[in-house]
Amino acid sequence: GEDVEQSLFLSVREGDSSVINCTYTDSSSTYLYWYKQEPGAGLQLLTYIFSNMDMKQDQRLTVLLNKKDKHLSLRIADTQTGDSAIYFCAETEGSARQLTFGSGTQLTVLP
Amino acid sequence: DVKVTQSSRYLVKRTGEKVFLECVQDMDHENMFWYRQDPGLGLRLIYFSYDVKMKEKGDIPEGYSVSREKKERFSLILESASTNQTSMYLCASSGPGTGTRETQYFGPGTRLLVL
Numbered sequence: 001g002e003d004v005e006q007s008l009f010l011s012v013r014e015g016d017s018s019v020i021n022c023t024y025t026d027s028s029s030t031y032l033y034w035y036k037q038e039p040g041a042g043l044q045l046l047t048y049i050f051s052n053m054d055m056k057q058d059q060r061l062t063v064l065l066n067k068k069d070k071h072l073s074l075r076i077a078d079t080q081t082g083d084s085a086i087y088f089c090a091e092t093e094g095s096a097r098q099l100t101f102g103s104g105t106q107l108t109v110l111p
Numbered sequence: 112d113v114k115v116t117q118s119s120r121y122l123v124k125r126t127g128e129k130v131f132l133e134c135v136q137d138m139d140h141e142n143m144f145w146y147r148q149d150p151g152l153g154l155r156l157i158y159f160s161y162d163v164k165m166k167e168k169g170d171i172p173e174g175y176s177v178s179r180e181k182k183e184r185f186s187l188i189l190e191s192a193s194t195n196q197t198s199m200y201l202c203a204s205s206g207p208g209t210g211t212r213e214t215q216y217f218g219p220g221t222r223l224l225v226l
Contacts (some may be wrong), residue, residue, distance in 0.1 A: 006203040008151070031211050042201055042217035043117075043154075088154070097142050097161065097171075097205065099215055103153035 006089055006102035013110050018076040019076040020105045022089030025070065032065065033099065034074045046074070046087075062093040076107075084109045115218035116139070117202055118217045132191040132221050134202030141206045143185035144215060145169075145177065150201040160185055192225045199223075 003025045013019045024032070030051050035043040049063045049072075051054045055062045063077040076083055089102040118133035134143065144159040148168075156169030158177040166177050174196060178186045185204075189196055199222050203215040 020134065033214070035217075040222075041222070042219045043203075043215075045214060045216065048211060048214060049177060092211075097213060098144075098156065098159065101154045103151065 001013075004089055004091055004100050004102040006087075008103065009106050009108070010078050011108045011110060013068075014079060014081060016079055017056075018074075018079045018083065018107055018109075020076075020087050020089075021075045022072040022102055023070055024072065024089070024091050024100075025046070026091060027070070028093045029070075030096045031092050032072050033090040033102075034061075035088040035090065037088065037104070038090065039085075041050075043088060047093065079098055079107075079109050081109045081111065083107060115159045115202060115204055115216050117218040117221050119221050120219060122221055124131055124189075124192050124223065124225050126193060126225060128192050128225075130188075130192050130223065130225075132187040132189075132200055132223070134187070134214070134218055135203075136185075136204040138181065138204065138206065139182065140204035140216075140218070141182070142204060142215075144203040144205075145175075145185065145187045146201045146203065147171070148201055148220075154201065155183065155211075173182065192223075193224050194220075197223060197225045 033048040035045040037043045060077045065074045086104040088104045090099040115136045144156045146154040160179045165184045202218040205215045
């Protein structure tokens with residue numbers, strides 16, 4: 001079946017850029033998502049990208065998609081302590097209604 | 112804004128009890144989902160529903176059942192709670208009119224402890 005993989009942990013210094021990476025196996029993915037989960041809370045949609053796009057920017061967030069390598073990344077510019085959270089990558093294939101989630105990357109922002 | 116609410120944030124139950132977790136969404140979404148989240152395992156899909164009275168098994172349905180009598184409400188039932196069902200339970204919904212139709216919107220979660 002489809003698989004989505006992420007590294008489990010990332011630490012950065014406040015003010016630096018963070019890059020969270022994700023790889024997926026489903027070549028028919030149509031949409032790819034990034035969700036953020038703060039401690040004790042549900043998942044909050046951050047952004048999504050359609051598979052025919054290479055890049056999407058939204059304020060401090062930049063999503064890059066390399067469809068050939070099935071690699072998705074989320075860059076957070078000027079990372080703040082409030083960005084500390086778990087970040088989940090997810091994908092869906094067009095006709096499916098389900099999302100396949102990665103295991104999440106715990107981002108820790110150090111002062 | 113899409114709103115998904117869950118009946119409890121924290122719940123403590125005893126082994127063997129019947130447990131009901133309720134989820135309500137206000138966006139007229141057709142699809143609703145129940146996940147459990149455990150450290151290091153990410154999100155695992157328990158059950159989902161595409162329409163009223165319809166349900167489909169996810170990856171880990173054993174020990175759970177669901178009910179969807181109304182479009183806005185999706186209930187997760189633990190028929191006889193066991194300690195290995197201690198977890199964070201997340202409800203989500205998706206449907207047309209909100210981003211992509213597959214975009215899922217999550218409730219705040221219910222942290223269940225089974226003693």
